[in-house]
Amino acid sequence: LMGLRSAVQTPCGHRFCNSCIKKSIRDTGQKCPV
Secondary structure (H helix, E strand, O other): OOOOOOEEEOOOOOEEEHHHHHHHHHHHOOOOOO
16 A cells, blocks of 8 residues: 555544545545545
């Protein structure tokens, strides 16, 4: 697996690329997409 670009970790411990989690939050609200 490739490393995450600009990785961020959610309070629940999951890791996402920064732009991916921002898009998810914008589209579905502030909850973990996992």
